[in-house]
Amino acid sequence: MQTATNLTVKLNVDERHRLKVLADAKKRTPHFLMKEAIQRYIADEEAEQMAVKIAIASVEHYKQTGLHVSLDEVRTWAKAVKVDRSAKIPSCHV
Amino acid sequence: MQTATNLTVKLNVDERHRLKVLADAKKRTPHFLMKEAIQRYIADEEAEQMAVKIAIASVEHYKQTGLHVSLDEVRTWAKAVKVDRSAKIPSCHV
DNA sequence: CCAGTTGGATGACC
DNA sequence: GGTCATCCAACTGG
Numbered sequence: 001m002q003t004a005t006n007l008t009v010k011l012n013v014d015e016r017h018r019l020k021v022l023a024d025a026k027k028r029t030p031h032f033l034m035k036e037a038i039q040r041y042i043a044d045e046e047a048e049q050m051a052v053k054i055a056i057a058s059v060e061h062y063k064q065t066g067l068h069v070s071l072d073e074v075r076t077w078a079k080a081v082k083v084d085r086s087a088k089i090p091s092c093h094v
Numbered sequence: 095m096q097t098a099t100n101l102t103v104k105l106n107v108d109e110r111h112r113l114k115v116l117a118d119a120k121k122r123t124p125h126f127l128m129k130e131a132i133q134r135y136i137a138d139e140e141a142e143q144m145a146v147k148i149a150i151a152s153v154e155h156y157k158q159t160g161l162h163v164s165l166d167e168v169r170t171w172a173k174a175v176k177v178d179r180s181a182k183i184p185s186c187h188v
Numbered sequence: 189c190c191a192g193t194t195g196g197a198t199g200a201c202c
Numbered sequence: 203g204g205t206c207a208t209c210c211a212a213c214t215g216g
Contacts, residue, residue, distance in 0.1 A: 002108075004194085006104055009125065038105065049116065125205075
């Protein structure tokens, strides 16, 4: 195990105490809750960053290749799918 | 603002560093993220506690008064509302 | 009893 | 506000 190192966070008194309340409502320690809080947050935000990065990369790719599929094409396909479940998905083109 | 006091949270190295990465991806400081993290967490968990408390109180109230409205009654009302937007909502009874 | 981990408070520095 | 280094109490496993 990698010896957990110490960080400090500055919170006002009431936040601290709300943590304590939740903590014993949950039968866990405040410290534990903070860790959880931060871990969850990291996970979430990391996912968000990923999504953003993918979107940006995607646009970049389009700018460099000109490859794309237009919104109209997608709409057409969406309609077609309603009648024919195996309608061919539009492919990329310049 | 009321004197923010210092608390300590112990995280492993990688969590720390992931925070830093997200932090500068977001152009904010790690500390700030931790605060956010904890505040969000508190808010969420508090809401959850509330919901649970209300549900329990509600059941308690039913047990003591016998007052309730049955699922069927709600369903009937829901249907009625579709035709008559001002259908009377079912009232509690024993 | 000692070592390691968790849980937590402080004081100091930028 | 943002960050680090200590130091302390309590518990746990050897």
